[in-house]
Amino acid sequence: MPAPENKFKKRLLAGEIQIGCWLATGDDYVAEVMGTAGFDWLVVDGEHAPNDIRSLRAQLTALAASDSHPVLRVPIGDTRIIKQVLDIGAQTVLVPMVETAEQAAELVRDCRYAPGGRRGVGAALARASGFNAIPDYVGTANDQICLLVQVESVAGMKQIGEIASVDGVDGVFIGPADLATDMGFAGNADAPEVREVIREGLAKIAAAGKAPGILAMKDEVARRYLDEGARFLAVGADIMLLATAARGLSAKWKS
Numbered sequence: 624m625p626a627p628e629n630k631f632k633k634r635l636l637a638g639e640i641q642i643g644c645w646l647a648t649g650d651d652y653v654a655e656v657m658g659t660a661g662f663d664w665l666v667v668d669g670e671h672a673p674n675d676i677r678s679l680r681a682q683l684t685a686l687a688a689s690d691s692h693p694v695l696r697v698p699i700g701d702t703r704i705i706k707q708v709l710d711i712g713a714q715t716v717l718v719p720m721v722e723t724a725e726q727a728a729e730l731v732r733d734c735r736y737a738p739g740g741r742r743g744v745g746a747a748l749a750r751a752s753g754f755n756a757i758p759d760y761v762g763t764a765n766d767q768i769c770l771l772v773q774v775e776s777v778a779g780m781k782q783i784g785e786i787a788s789v790d791g792v793d794g795v796f797i798g799p800a801d802l803a804t805d806m807g808f809a810g811n812a813d814a815p816e817v818r819e820v821i822r823e824g825l826a827k828i829a830a831a832g833k834a835p836g837i838l839a840m841k842d843e844v845a846r847r848y849l850d851e852g853a854r855f856l857a858v859g860a861d862i863m864l865l866a867t868a869a870r871g872l873s874a875k876w877k878s
Contacts, residue, residue: 625763626751629714631664631692632769635794635834638854643694645838645860647672651681653861658689665691666857669708670698670719680711680750694771700726705733706742710749715769717796722779724786727772731791735765769793771836771855774824775801783824787831794834794855797824813844825852 634641641663646654649672657665667682668674674682679695686693695713697704700721708716718730732740744761746752752760770791774783775798787795799812799821808814812821821837828835829852836855839845845858 624757625759626757626767627714629692629767629769631694631715632767632793634663635769635855638834640849640853641855643691643855643857645857645862646682647860647862648865649673649678649682651678651685654682655685655689657861658686658691660691662691664694664715664855665689666694666696666717667713668696669704670696676707676711679708679713683712683750696773700730700733702733702741705730709734709742709768710745710751712750714767715771717771717773719773719775719798720779720801721772721774721786722776723782724789727786727789727792730772731770731789734768734770735791736761739765771796773798775799776805777802780820780824784827784831787828787833792833794836795824795828796836796838796855797821799838821848822851828852 631641643664643666644657644662645666645668646657647668654667665686667679669679683693692715693713694715694717695708696717696719697708700718705716716734721727734740734742736742736744746760747755771794772786772792773796774780774786780802783795803809803812803814803817806817808817825835834854835852837848837853838857839848840859845856848856
């Protein structure tokens with residue numbers, strides 16, 4: 624029995640548009656609710672959300688019955704962390720703050736078993752293999768792991784074509800907020816200068832034959848990114864949905 628098929632990766636490589644949302648509460652119950660909403664993918668955020676390895680695992684478990692594919696963002700591109708999140712069952716990993724092709728190539732190695740990688744073999748103890756219920760897991764897992772690298776700095780954008788061209792990188796996700804800040808436009812990812820760099824970046828990713836991704840919190844911005852070539856697009860976050868709805872409800876009745 625081989626490793627389960629990564630349907631998100633399959634659709635990504637086919638060039639299909641996939642719409643996603645961020646999970647930042649760090650709560651498996653909220654993740655389960657979000658899994659019923661119909662998104663193609665959901666980011667379980669280990670960088671800016673209050674998560675540890677156990678809460679990440681709990682959210683992967685909560686999403687197991689959902690058609691929404693979990694994308695696990697690690698806090699940093701560290702071999703030890705990537706090893707752990709793969710073993711708890713993440714098939715798609717998003718790594719922030721990637722700035723060079725060399726860094727991207729090292730991340731590819733982290734996600735693969737030898738001889739092409741350095742992922743440790745502990746599948747018999749891991750949720751990823753169904754706790755050894757998938758006998759061919761180690762031999763087939765590499766093909767089902769999807770690596771997304773996040774480019775969100777001026778230095779990274781200058782190298783985005785080379786980063787996207789690395790074999791084993793399946794998609795490149797542009798981080799507008801950090802990029803805008805690094806460019807001197809903190810809090811204004813819609814500044815014309817930032818918009819132009821993003822537009823060029825999306826085009827370079829596509830030219831390298833990889834899937835371009837990005838986050839947009841406003842409808843008009845999301846539509847523009849789709850027109851400019853984004854193929855996996857995040858359009859919101861659970862925290863923001865809750866905060867907006869709660870504040871609106873309070874204001875409605877208190878007024």
